[in-house]
């Protein structure tokens with residue numbers, strides 16, 4: 001080989017290295033160049049050119065027709081010169097669009113795609129239009145909005161409506177750049193029936209109705225579209241502290257206030273850990289039972305399932321979770337849904353820290369072990385789809401809901417615990433506070449998180465970054481081989497009590513001392529080792545069939561229905577008819593479907609209950625029950 005050829009080969013080799021390196025970086029670090037070239041996979045918007053920075057909403061709620069109608073004024077910031085504004089929409093009927101001179105603008109609405117909905121392209125008038133006004137109305141089937149007839153509310157007198165915008169449903173009630181990288185402030189003027197109160201994720205929520213039925217709101221901090229929220233119903237308010245209070249239907253207000261009496265204490269504990277609460281008020285809105293989720297962290301006003309109101313404040317870790325989102329998620333937001341673990345992994349970590357602060361380490365250990373169980377079963381469900389068990393997701397061409405599982409929540413949590421264990425809690429807390437400060441009111445990518453760890457925890461030392469194995473946690477499937485399983489003394493006790501029950505030596509007093517999470521573990525530990533006579537014997541020791549706590553009742557139903565225990569059929573039907581929370585509906589229906597007689601009850605109950613469920617729950621349950 002002569003020298004000339006050697007140089008040529010060397011050049012080709014270098015070029016090859018450069019190209020392969022470029023491709024592998026792009027694959028891994030797709031979220032990095034977020035500002036100008038990066039396109040959100042779930043949005044049509046041209047946010048790389050022009051961004052909505054503020055909106056003024058003026059809408060009327062029409063309960064009869066189940067629509068919102070009116071206009072939105074979108075104020076624009078230009079990153080590049082452009083002659084179009086591209087927005088996301090879903091099932092919206094757009095009447096007209098005008099510019100800041102009230103001049104009509106042309107617009108084209110594409111036929112809807114399955115995941116992203118409608119592309120709305122507005123022709124701008126050539127100069128830098130400061131704002132555009134869109135006159136529109138929503139569809140009665142708008143995915144974000146649930147309309148509840150009076151009969152299905154707690155008070156039974158007035159209808160109720162609420163929104164759920166996460167992940168990409170805001171576009172079904174506002175034409176908007178519906179991607180978390182775009183943040184904006186907003187004002188709103190909402191008109192409704194004067195018998196109802198309107199609330200939003202903004203300031204302006206008032207404790208009482210007014211005769212005009214017109215309410216005004218303002219959100220002064222920039223938020224992503226999925227945090228826009230609205231609710232209207234026969235609602236009343238009770239204050240808990242200067243900055244915390246509860247909105248609920250009048251008939252359920254006092255129970256709710258009692259359940260969440262420690263709300264202020266929770267905010268104080270969170271501030272001591274993560275820095276000041278930056279949203280002003282922190283209120284809760286207790287929704288009707290058909291709300292399909294546990295909670296939604298809408299800023300200033302968490303939307304909450306009533307299923308955590310059990311009379312003994314034992315399920316308030318859910319509130320700690322939604323509150324923690326005031327830092328992780330709302331203040332520092334995932335740049336795209338592929339980075340979802342930045343929202344949820346951080347939030348589960350913060351939630352458990354708040355719980356540890358308020359109720360001690362044994363309690364937070366219990367939550368951690370239960371979370372680990374969920375993660376293990378998620379990993380086993382996804383064993384044929386290993387790519388879905390990376391922390392950094394690939395949700396292109398898919399509904400982001402597909403990624404909203406325990407991987408982001410629990411694997412994300414365990415990664416942060418792993419870093420904490422490696423560097424010590426004091427240093428990790430310093431990092432957390434820095435992260436929340438530095439990225440306050442911004443949307444961040446997974447790569448920015450890694451860079452911040454490199455800078456703040458590793459002090460720029462690559463070998464230290466390597467020791468943390470972040471890339472392994474984030475960009476490979478499952479859990480690392482050397483992962484240590486968490487343990488909980490309280491849950492181990494419950495497991496031992498289950499063994500004692502099975503061999504007939506259990507002291508019934510032990511069950512009366514249990515926390516609800518210990519009951520759940522106890523019941524799970526009996527699973528598959530019991531027949532109907534065992535459940536009869538258990539019922540005499542502790543009346544699980546009458547539990548008012550849906551978490552405990554669901555755990556008991558899952559065990560007892562799977563062996564066809566007849567006395568579980570009525571409580572199962574009763575639960576399915578009175579809650580709409582997917583967390584309970586799915587396992588109870590699945591347990592019923594596992595036996596022939598249960599199947600008959602599942603199908604007939606679903607036909608009766610389906611209309612009262614939220615579209616999110618219906619879309620999951622239709623796949624199970626094929627109505």
Ligand SMILES: [Zn+2]
Pocket residue numbers: 321325343344347
């Ligand atoms: Zn969350």
